[in-house]
Amino acid sequence: MTSSEPSSQKFSETFGHTERDLRVPQPFESPLYISPPLLPDREEYFSSLKEIFSSRTLTNMGQFHKKLESGIAARIGFGHVSLWNNGTIALIGALSQLELKGEVIVTPYTFPATVHAIALLGLTPVFADIDPWDMTLSAASVSDRITRKTSGILGTHIYGQPCDTASLHQIGKDNSLRIIYDGAHSFGRHQPIFSDEPGALGDVTMLSFHATKLFHSVEGGALITEDLDLDKRFRLARNFGIKAEDDVEGVGLNGKMSELHAAMGVHVLDKIDAEIEKRALLADEYISRLTGINGIRIVAGQGPSRQYFVIRIDAKAFGSSRNELHLSLREMNIMSRRYFYPLCSDIDVYAHLPSAKNLPNAKQAAEECLVLPLNGIMDSNAVGRVCETIMWHRKKKVSQSFL
Numbered sequence: 285m286t287s288s289e290p291s292s293q294k295f296s297e298t299f300g301h302t303e304r305d306l307r308v309p310q311p312f313e314s315p316l317y318i319s320p321p322l323l324p325d326r327e328e329y330f331s332s333l334k335e336i337f338s339s340r341t342l343t344n345m346g347q348f349h350k351k352l353e354s355g356i357a358a359r360i361g362f363g364h365v366s367l368w369n370n371g372t373i374a375l376i377g378a379l380s381q382l383e384l385k386g387e388v389i390v391t392p393y394t395f396p397a398t399v400h401a402i403a404l405l406g407l408t409p410v411f412a413d414i415d416p417w418d419m420t421l422s423a424a425s426v427s428d429r430i431t432r433k434t435s436g437i438l439g440t441h442i443y444g445q446p447c448d449t450a451s452l453h454q455i456g457k458d459n460s461l462r463i464i465y466d467g468a469h470s471f472g473r474h475q476p477i478f479s480d481e482p483g484a485l486g487d488v489t490m491l492s493f494h495a496t497k498l499f500h501s502v503e504g505g506a507l508i509t510e511d512l513d514l515d516k517r518f519r520l521a522r523n524f525g526i527k528a529e530d531d532v533e534g535v536g537l538n539g540k541m542s543e544l545h546a547a548m549g550v551h552v553l554d555k556i557d558a559e560i561e562k563r564a565l566l567a568d569e570y571i572s573r574l575t576g577i578n579g580i581r582i583v584a585g586q587g588p589s590r591q592y593f594v595i596r597i598d599a600k601a602f603g604s605s606r607n608e609l610h611l612s613l614r615e616m617n618i619m620s621r622r623y624f625y626p627l628c629s630d631i632d633v634y635a636h637l638p639s640a641k642n643l644p645n646a647k648q649a650a651e652e653c654l655v656l657p658l659n660g661i662m663d664s665n666a667v668g669r670v671c672e673t674i675m676w677h678r679k680k681k682v683s684q685s686f687l
């Protein structure tokens with residue numbers, strides 16, 4: 285690493301550092317993203333496109349739609365699965381069929397789509413705090429927020445880590461509330477998230493198949509429910525409420541996935557087990573390098589979904605804030621992401637809500653979590669370089685603080 289010497293020298297001049305092993309890392313030549321889309325075999329996808337051309341069926345639940353819907357259902361193994369054109373529309377469709385009124389208790393520590401789905405239906409989101417350990421909706425905090433106006437609870441299996449579904453199921457039963465899960469991060473190796481434990485799916489669980497997720501169909505999503513009647517309503521809502529040519533039953537939207545998207549999904553589905561295996565090895569490499577470092581807690585990556593590798597930075601113990609580390613990584617072309625910052629409860633449109641205040645665990649998580657690159661097109665050498673950059677950043681900050 286001779287090319288690093290001039291800057292190394294400059295570094296020790298600036299910071300008076302003499303440690304020999306303090307090598308300045310080299311930036312990645314091209315940006316290292318957290319999860320670039322998993323691509324299918326090009327020829328296989330093109331041959332499916334040829335089929336689509338010959339059939340002239342481009343959408344409206346064609347052959348590829350059917351194939352993908354049944355492929356996903358088979359992988360999950362129970363419940364009724366409907367395929368949608370994206371996760372957000374699927375969630376809006378689901379909520380619209382649950383006859384919710386008034387208030388829906390929701391986690392602030394999620395992607396904005398979770399909360400927007402509630403607001404778009406004219407319902408009031410009520411934020412509850414999260415568990416400080418796994419960062420899913422805290423059942424105790426949910427109980428505190430229940431009022432006579434509450435009609436549902438919406439939790440996110442954040443980073444693929446399951447919510448406390450047993451406690452939420454009980455709360456739902458005791459208070460006659462609908463339970464909905466945003467499982468956008470959960471598809472893949474989904475046990476124990478989608479288990480047949482009572483209430484594990486809630487009334488309905490949404491999945492997202494966006495290009496950034498482990499499994500994707502470019503854009504796409506799904507609903508899983510064990511309630512056959514609800515499943516029928518979801519399918520109607522997905523297609524404008526149209527039951528038959530001359531029979532429109534209820535209010536619906538357009539949630540249909542096109543054949544081009546479904547074909548992508550069919551081929552990507554074949555690839556995800558290999559992708560999960562690759563990610564598991566990389567996650568192990570991260571774990572072995574980052575375990576025991578003061579101020580770093582590994583939050584997700586070992587879990588069932590391998591969707592994200594997430595660390596939490598305790599600024600005091602680590603010697604630097606999460607934001608400073610994030611910037612340092614950016615300088616090295618490592619595109620870590622601050623999921624989920626800002627908190628949904630701090631977004632302008634929701635910050636005025638009374639429940640948006642006093643969410644200390646969520647607030648802290650939003651300041652401390654950092655998602656590191658984890659995907660099958662990187663190798664363990666890249667993981668090593670990311671970890672060395674983290675160590676280098678830490679040493680730099682610690683030595684600065686002694687100046």
Ligand SMILES: *Cc1c(COP(=O)(O)O)cnc(C)c1O
Pocket residue numbers: 370371372373394395397398440466468469491492493494503504505
């Ligand atoms: C990606 C994501 C969504 C949105 O899904 P789309 O398919 O992009 O509409 C919703 N919730 C969470 C937690 C997500 O990560």
